[in-house]
Amino acid sequence: IHAFLCLFRSFEQFKNLRRLYLDFDGNSTNLIDGALHSILKTRIHTLSIKCKNVRSLFEFNCVILALLTLTRIRRFYLSVDIQPVFSSISSLNIIKLQYLTIEGRGCTWNNIQHIFKCAQNLIYLNVRIIGESSNLNETINDKQYNYQLLNKLHTLIFQFIDNYNSITFDRLQFYFNIMPNLYQLEITDTTSQYRSIDNWKILFQTSLPLLKKFIFKIGRLFLSHENIADILSSLEDQFWIEKIYYEIYFITHIITDDYNLILYYYPIDARLNRNSYDKKDENNLEIWSIRRHTNKESYSQIDSIIHLYNSGKSCLLPIKHYFNNVKHLEVDHLNSSSFQWMIKHIDLSTITELIITNSDHDLHIIRLLIESTVCTNSLKIHYKQLVKLQQILPTKNKSLKRLDISIIRHSFEKKDIRIIANLFPSTEHLKINSTKLDYLPILAIYSVYLRSLTFKFFYFSKSFIRNFPK
Numbered sequence: 001i002h003a004f005l006c007l008f009r010s011f012e013q014f015k016n017l018r019r020l021y022l023d024f025d026g027n028s029t030n031l032i033d034g035a036l037h038s039i040l041k042t043r044i045h046t047l048s049i050k051c052k053n054v055r056s057l058f059e060f061n062c063v064i065l066a067l068l069t070l071t072r073i074r075r076f077y078l079s080v081d082i083q084p085v086f087s088s089i090s091s092l093n094i095i096k097l098q099y100l101t102i103e104g105r106g107c108t109w110n111n112i113q114h115i116f117k118c119a120q121n122l123i124y125l126n127v128r129i130i131g132e133s134s135n136l137n138e139t140i141n142d143k144q145y146n147y148q149l150l151n152k153l154h155t156l157i158f159q160f161i162d163n164y165n166s167i168t169f170d171r172l173q174f175y176f177n178i179m180p181n182l183y184q185l186e187i188t189d190t191t192s193q194y195r196s197i198d199n200w201k202i203l204f205q206t207s208l209p210l211l212k213k214f215i216f217k218i219g220r221l222f223l224s225h226e227n228i229a230d231i232l233s234s235l236e237d238q239f240w241i242e243k244i245y246y247e248i249y250f251i252t253h254i255i256t257d258d259y260n261l262i263l264y265y266y267p268i269d270a271r272l273n274r275n276s277y278d279k280k281d282e283n284n285l286e287i288w289s290i291r292r293h294t295n296k297e298s299y300s301q302i303d304s305i306i307h308l309y310n311s312g313k314s315c316l317l318p319i320k321h322y323f324n325n326v327k328h329l330e331v332d333h334l335n336s337s338s339f340q341w342m343i344k345h346i347d348l349s350t351i352t353e354l355i356i357t358n359s360d361h362d363l364h365i366i367r368l369l370i371e372s373t374v375c376t377n378s379l380k381i382h383y384k385q386l387v388k389l390q391q392i393l394p395t396k397n398k399s400l401k402r403l404d405i406s407i408i409r410h411s412f413e414k415k416d417i418r419i420i421a422n423l424f425p426s427t428e429h430l431k432i433n434s435t436k437l438d439y440l441p442i443l444a445i446y447s448v449y450l451r452s453l454t455f456k457f458f459y460f461s462k463s464f465i466r467n468f469p470k
Helices: 002-007 032-039 060-068 109-118 169-176 197-206 225-234 336-345 363-372 383-389 414-423 440-446 462-467
Strands: 019-025 046-052 075-080 099-107 124-130 155-162 184-189 213-219 246-255 261-269 300-302 307-311 321-323 328-332 353-356 378-380 402-404 429-432 452-455
Touching: 032 060, 046 060, 060 075, 099 109, 099 155, 109 124, 169 197, 197 213, 197 225, 307 336, 328 336, 336 363, 353 363, 363 383, 383 414, 414 440
Parallel strands: 019 046, 046 075, 075 099, 099 124, 124 155, 155 184, 184 213, 213 246, 300 321, 307 328, 328 353, 353 378, 378 402, 402 429, 429 452
Antiparallel strands: 246 261
């Protein structure tokens, strides 16, 4: 982004610009403050800002607040590693804002209250919620404001991450009552504070009459076996059996250094036979289910899972679960049994990224898996497996654009380059793990579509740089 801003210091010169997506590191450029200020002079209606190391940008929060005063902003996405302090402006001019997403570090419940107060035209709200700073107190009383109904709010997504004990279920219910037309509700409850299934049942029976879809993710690490048994028992109620568009999961989560939230799902299906939850192997995805009531469906389609890890060492998933929307598939210790399960229970035609991490696979099974994932454009695999595959793959794969063979160190000579070009002639992005780079110029001959090369090396010297091919 620094190179771009050196050429274009201001977005004001782009007269027809209406949508702007910024993804940058605050430490990578000293020109971003001016560029952000220039957005105030544009006619942008859709703005997305994703940034890390924001603390180095002194005026960043002030600029964000100023941007939110623009009445023409309709869609706003923010993911940064600081807390935006919306409450520092007593009355944000976001009356026309329709779609708002705040991820990254997230924001506090005080911020949410100000958003509810000022953004009555919201259609979609997706917010990550964290506790207040230790030197701040939540002084706002939920009922001190005369909140207007959020009649247009269609989708609400709350991700409760940490230290949100003061946000009781009763407080949540107060705000749900000003959303009479809510159609979809998604709650991520990492500490399982809202795990009472009966409370949710009462809420849905008394409020949110138009709610069609409910996704509830309950933090698994804070649940005892007794808690899980209580939840499964509550789900035996006919109310939940009939809610075919209600999805409930146990989850574990990781927050990365740049505040990305990674969730691991353990689905609960209220329509299938109960499994013994205390006899789980180290399975990649556990299914928790309860006794089947009168229900004609004999299977469950899990459409919300797009990342799936499958290990041939683990016990297979229950045979009545099907994954129809997986985009990223990682396999480990692939064998005939696990492959047969995959072709039956995963729609392999939707896979775009395939990762084969362990090296002791049956080569014939690897070939079948690669041939079955016909839409894959990204592959990560051990290079020695790739060498063997050249002998048994019947045709060239011209759809693959990204190839990663960097799992372990490997040779990278002329014959290796030929193998890559022969198997995947349309490769645009290649990642290798080799310190011998003398043959790099040959890539331009054999891999004519190559646009980027990523490689690892563990040491270098001035002589290495001088001798490096131009």
